[in-house]
């Protein structure tokens with residue numbers, strides 16, 4: 295980053311007293327500050343970044359961006375320094391816009407998707423549609439940056455400096471299309487406010503992340519910010535009307551003057567899921583685009599995937615593709631790793647699926663979605679993450695109790711918490727279950743219990759490759775464990 299310089303004005307920032315500075319890089323963490331950097335001292339969840347302003351100045355920061363509280367907190371250090379001070383009411387938003395100007399390039403066609411469940415799936419499907427239509431495309435989210443340019447990512451929606459650095463690298467590598475996940479944390483923290491969107495999508499709204507947002511209202515307001523604040527008026531809003539919150543977002547998008555593409559099962563929607571027929575490996579879907587039918591074979595298990603595909607198709611159309619081309623591309627779509635993934639099959643034919651369901655709604659949806667594909671019983675192995683929304687635990691237990699036939703409650707990233715206490719909270723709703731703390735053993739027991747025609751759903755970790763216990767990450771992969779269990783029990787590798 296130090297190879298180039300920009301003035302504050304070029305980054306859209308105005309310092310107190312009109313002071314200018316030549317900026318050589320951006321940082322939100324004082325430990326990353328180098329001489330000439332702009333340090334963004336942001337209000338955090340644990341501490342105000344202003345606490346690190348003296349350190350950043352000592353390391354040569356040429357400018358500090360913060361809010362009024364931060365400026366007051368570090369007044370003494372700032373008064374003694376030649377660094378420029380920018381005080382913004384929303385410093386996170388100012389940082390995102392500065393980052394977009396600093397890194398300068400982003401793929402010309404970008405879309406974003408928000409919602410409690412389905413974001414990764416929709417973003418991946420949008421990328422696959424674009425690739426099928428001949429574009430150099432990526433998706434950005436929980437599974438990293440994938441497609442024509444790839445990189446790992448620690449966040450679903452990366453912080454703005456990381457995000458714009460990656461967008462610029464991807465654009466320089468020739469990427470023209472990008473679909474990104476807008477997490478509620480990312481929206482609340484303005485991480486994607488510097489992204490220029492052609493379309494934005496909404497999947498659904500159910501319980502998650504109340505530990506962070508506090509109330510359902512605040513959680514929904516964060517998601518609505520994608521349409522209210524980030525999406526420009528000349529862009530398209532693609533809204534799943536099957537969700538009760540869809541109507542609220544349609545009204546919001548309409549007030550903004552955005553082009554609205556509604557998606558849902560009712561015939562009145564622009565993109566309607568008019569019929570579905572399930573078989574062992576996927577489904578046939580009859581979509582209607584503004585009344586005209588498109589019959590599509592999807593190699594995807596789970597009725598909700600037809601909704602995710604519809605939303606991705608709506609985003610591609612909203613961002614400029616011809617509808618006919620988009621529907622022709624859909625049979626080529628393949629599933630996302632760890633989302634209703636067929637991980638193994640027993641010698642007796644019983645199937646083992648791995649899915650990332652880690653909310654009450656996702657567990658219910660995943661189990662209900664499996665039913666039409668399964669003739670026998672449905673078994674589930676699941677747990678709940680530590681240091682995350684506690685109130686969802688008994689609800690996850692209830693969802694499994696209501697929609698599965700045999701339950702194994704196990705551990706899923708206990709993090710700093712006592713794993714047995716997490717399991718006990720889940721089992722408040724389903725006391726009559728098999729409790730097996732060790733996840734590998736729970737999977738082995740679940741696989742062992744499979745009779746011909748049965749299916750096992752291993753829920754919660756999806757694509758994850760580690761089990762987080764205290765501060766350590768132990769290698770763990772549900773798909774791999776499913777294969778190991780089948781091999782051990784059936785004697786095949």
Ligand SMILES: CC(=O)N[C@H]1[C@@H](OP(=O)(O)OP(=O)(O)OC[C@H]2O[C@@H](n3ccc(=O)[nH]c3=O)[C@H](O)[C@@H]2O)O[C@H](CO)[C@@H](O)[C@@H]1O[C@H](C)C(=O)N[C@@H](C)C(=O)N[C@H](CCC(=O)O)C(=O)O
Pocket residue numbers: 322323324325335336337338339340341342343344346448449450451452453477478479480506
């Ligand atoms: C709750 C949350 O989202 N926290 C994010 C936030 O940290 P924070 O502002 O709360 O950090 P803090 O510790 O209070 O520190 C305040 C400020 O001081 C700075 N600092 C701190 C220490 C130091 O020595 N020097 C320094 O400058 C920090 O950089 C920060 O700006 O800003 C940081 C920098 O951008 C993020 O890394 C951090 O993500 C944490 C690690 C996190 O776990 N976030 C998760 C919950 C998250 O964002 N998840 C969503 C997806 C969820 C989902 O849908 O499943 C995601 O998009 O990934």
Ligand SMILES: Nc1ncnc2c1ncn2[C@@H]1O[C@H](COP(=O)(O)OP(=O)(O)OP(=O)(O)O)[C@@H](O)[C@H]1O
Pocket residue numbers: 409410411412413414415416436450475497498598599601602632633634649650651652655656657659660756
């Ligand atoms: N449209 C949907 N409706 C309900 N549940 C869904 C839907 N799509 C996916 N799910 C469930 O949610 C799980 C997570 O899917 P996905 O990773 O696509 O969502 P996400 O919103 O990206 O999740 P995260 O917020 O954790 O990144 C899936 O494994 C599935 O169980």
Ligand SMILES: N[C@H](CCC[C@H](N)C(=O)O)C(=O)O
Pocket residue numbers: 652678679680682706707754755758
């Ligand atoms: N990104 C989500 C995923 C959680 C998945 C589950 N395995 C867990 O650890 O709770 C979160 O951090 O809340």
Ligand SMILES: [Mg+2]
Pocket residue numbers: 413414435436437450475
């Ligand atoms: Mg995701």
